[in-house]
Structure formats: C-alpha cells, structure tokens
Amino acid sequence: MDQDQNKVLSRELEYHEQLYSGFAQSHFAKPAVRALRRHMVRRILDKTGAGRQSRVLSIGCGIGDTELLLAREVESVVGIDLSPAAIRQANADAIKAGATNFSARQARLEDFNDGKFDAVVAIFFLHHLTDQMLADCAAKIAAILKPGGVFYGLDPSRYRLSGYIGELLFPKLMAKYQTDDERQLHPAFAAHFFAPHFADTQTSFYDFVSTPLAGLFPSWAFGYRAARLGDELLIRIPGLKQLSSNFEITAKKPLAEAPMFQ
Numbered sequence: 001m002d003q004d005q006n007k008v009l010s011r012e013l014e015y016h017e018q019l020y021s022g023f024a025q026s027h028f029a030k031p032a033v034r035a036l037r038r039h040m041v042r043r044i045l046d047k048t049g050a051g052r053q054s055r056v057l058s059i060g061c062g063i064g065d066t067e068l069l070l071a072r073e074v075e076s077v078v079g080i081d082l083s084p085a086a087i088r089q090a091n092a093d094a095i096k097a098g099a100t101n102f103s104a105r106q107a108r109l110e111d112f113n114d115g116k117f118d119a120v121v122a123i124f125f126l127h128h129l130t131d132q133m134l135a136d137c138a139a140k141i142a143a144i145l146k147p148g149g150v151f152y153g154l155d156p157s158r159y160r161l162s163g164y165i166g167e168l169l170f171p172k173l174m175a176k177y178q179t180d181d182e183r184q185l186h187p188a189f190a191a192h193f194f195a196p197h198f199a200d201t202q203t204s205f206y207d208f209v210s211t212p213l214a215g216l217f218p219s220w221a222f223g224y225r226a227a228r229l230g231d232e233l234l235i236r237i238p239g240l241k242q243l244s245s246n247f248e249i250t251a252k253k254p255l256a257e258a259p260m261f262q
Helices: 003-028 031-048 065-071 084-097 131-144 161-169 171-176 187-191 210-216 221-234
Strands: 055-059 076-081 102-106 117-123 145-156 200-207 246-252
Touching (some): 003 031, 003 084, 031 065, 055 065, 076 084, 187 246, 200 210
Parallel strands (some): 055 117, 076 102
Antiparallel strands (some): 145 246, 200 246
C-alpha cells in the first residue's frame, strides 16, 4: 500500500473513531434509521439470494446495526472494520442481543483470510476508496467468494439530485456526514472494477428521498416509510432514475474457479 493510500486510511480512521464514540450509537438506534436498516437487509437478501445456509462477510460494518439484523436471516455474518470503537460496540451489541452467529473484527480487507463466503456486502463503503483501492477491493472480494457467490454494494451516486439540493440548502449538515476523502461514484465507473472478476455485474438504483430523510429526521419513521413508497416508483422511471441518491452494484462470481480473463 502506497503512502497516499495510508494517509487516506489514517484520515478515515480518525473520522470514524469519533463517529463511533457516541453519535452513531444514538443516531442509528432511532426509528427511521432502524426502518432503513431493515429495508437494506431485505434488499441484500433479495439481491444476493442469501439464506439460512449462507455465510456472509460485511466490509466496513461499523457498529454492526445492519449486520445484526442480517444475522437473523442467514447462517452467520462476519463484519470487518478499521475502527476499534466500532468493533467494540458491534460485539457488545451482539452479546446483548444474543446473536451468536455474528462477530466483528478489526481488519483490513486485504489482510482478511477466513475461508470462503456465499455473499459479501459493502454498505456505503466503496465511495471511501481511491481508484487503486477500488480495484484491489474488487479482486479481493472475488477471491474470498465461493463459486456462484454474490457481492452487493450500496453507495452514493455522483448524479444524486438529493445531494445537489442538500449542498445548496444544508451545506454544513451535509459536511457533517462526509469525510474529506469520500466521494460520490459514477455507477458504471464503480462497476467496471468488478467486471473482470465476475460473470455478471449489474447496477441498479436504490432511492431518492428515503435514505437522506432518515439521516436528517432519524426519529420520523412514518416519514421514512412514506418516502420509501414514493422511491419505489421513482427508481423505475426511465431517465429520472439516473438522478437517484444511491445506487447498487450486484456482481456474481462464476461457478467455475478459472479466471474469466487471461
């Protein structure tokens, strides 16, 4: 890893240590955010086909609030994150919930070797990576997935209409939820890092209003649910859907272990 990448990781770690030292625990526990996490889990299960016999890895798991919900639906979930504060909280919450099939570990993806997984998920993770880190990440994910395994990623889109409006109306609030190194990604650009390693790589659109609303008004569960219903219509409108807030990457590994490209 070069010096620039180490600097990025150092800045990201400093930011997330602060985030996971109090604010995240209270914010993520609020009703609208919990409703958002439940929807994310349903989406993960639908996109990856994960079920009761599936072993799942979550990259950048944070305090594990999504992963604990996911663990109820699969055989096991392992979460990795750079933040010691996040890992401590995630494991403490797992013990409190009696979730014996979830564990969180402080680790970098490139150093992680714990067998093969049926599914790998990365929720709001890829946009923290440089281009080189994205390329390395895609190759590593392919290496630790079982044949036929599926990767699912969810990240902010470069063309998000909500981001443009938010920066105009709430610039300080938008800055609060962003690090200096993260970026909004072009869906096709992000997907092209995965295409060489996977038999089928697709992008889709996740939402317009519901996720940003949950962040701005975390206690307003009714508002989130209403916005989610609207989003289900908006993400299906040709042309308009390109302006969605967040996009998904779904990449399926070939059933044969042989590399797709020589």
